[in-house]
Amino acid sequence: DQQVKQNSPSLSVQEGRISILNCDYTNSMFDYFLWYKKYPAEGPTFLISISSIKDKNEDGRFTVFLNKSAKHLSLHIVPSQPGDSAVYFCAASATGGGSEKLVFGKGTKLTVNP
Amino acid sequence: DTGVSQDPRHKITKRGQNVTFRCDPISEHNRLYWYRQTLGQGPEFLTYFQNEAQLEKSRLLSDRFSAERPKGSFSTLEIQRTEQGDSAMYLCASSAVYEQGGVAEAFFGQGTRLTVV
Numbered sequence: 001d002q003q004v005k006q007n008s009p010s011l012s013v014q015e016g017r018i019s020i021l022n023c024d025y026t027n028s029m030f031d032y033f034l035w036y037k038k039y040p041a042e043g044p045t046f047l048i049s050i051s052s053i054k055d056k057n058e059d060g061r062f063t064v065f066l067n068k069s070a071k072h073l074s075l076h077i078v079p080s081q082p083g084d085s086a087v088y089f090c091a092a093s094a095t096g097g098g099s100e101k102l103v104f105g106k107g108t109k110l111t112v113n114p
Numbered sequence: 115d116t117g118v119s120q121d122p123r124h125k126i127t128k129r130g131q132n133v134t135f136r137c138d139p140i141s142e143h144n145r146l147y148w149y150r151q152t153l154g155q156g157p158e159f160l161t162y163f164q165n166e167a168q169l170e171k172s173r174l175l176s177d178r179f180s181a182e183r184p185k186g187s188f189s190t191l192e193i194q195r196t197e198q199g200d201s202a203m204y205l206c207a208s209s210a211v212y213e214q215g216g217v218a219e220a221f222f223g224q225g226t227r228l229t230v231v
Contacts, residue, residue, distance in 0.1 A: 004156075034219055036222075041224075041227075042224050042225070043118070043120075043205050043207075043222035043223050043224045043225045044157065044205070044222045045222070046219045046220070046221060046222075049219055089156050089157070091156070100145070100209070100220075101147065101159040101162060101170065102147075102149075102157070102159065102220060103159070104156030104157050104158070105156050106154065106155055106156050107156055
């Protein structure tokens with residue numbers, strides 16, 4: 001049973017436009033959410049996170065939105081650049097559980113076309 | 115210290131052999147995690163340490179898998195009697211735990227790609 005779902009395996013956008021990556025979760029105990037970016041043959045790289053006490057967090061071109069009632073979060077990249085092309089993983093954690101282990105979605109492959 | 119380091123980057127082994135991977139976390143991080151990633155999937159949690167104590171193991175971690183972090187610094191993950199289904203990317207991550215509570219985001223190494231033939 002997948003607790004974190006990324007329903008779009010791939011997304012293609014034009015350079016300069018907005019990229020919106022979506023993520024849904026089912027476990028109401030999750031209270032901390034992260035986005036990681038992964039290039040082939042490398043480990044995931046941390047991008048941005050958000051605590052459940054917030055509904056938005058912004059860092060440069062990256063903004064994460066959290067809708068707790070819908071159990072949905074999204075990552076916005078504006079403007080998109082060709083170097084953003086990678087697989088993006090949504091991850092969630094239940095920090096009250098002690099381990100803060102991450103539960104990942106299957107990822108969305110983003111391609112930004114020049 | 116430039117980040118989490120894993121060794122080797124690639125390992126090809128014959129079925130039935132034992133393999134051991136090493137992870138060196140970011141030096142000030144007291145939490146260390148092992149994850150496994152197969153093709154088309156996100157990383158899956160295997161186990162984690164706080165300092166030298168192994169505090170949680172996933173049911174994914176069969177008896178053939180063992181992990182250690184003897185001095186609270188580097189960690190090793192050993193797989194005994196490897197099977198073809200063990201072929202995957204094994205990822206190590208580390209994070210800091212704040213005295214006032216809360217855990218910082220986890221930083222991942224580049225992974226060890228295991229191929230069992």
